[in-house]
Amino acid sequence: MKARPATLRRLQSKKGCQRKALAALEFTLDISNRAYRAAADGA
16 A cells, blocks of 8 residues: 555656656747747848
């Protein structure tokens, strides 16, 4: 019984990490897209 909540917690933290990684990736892509558009507009 004690092992079950621990595995659940581990799964939840894994999901949280994945979500954070995805958010960071989207954030970086958004910034690079904006930089690309700004460069294209300036050119």
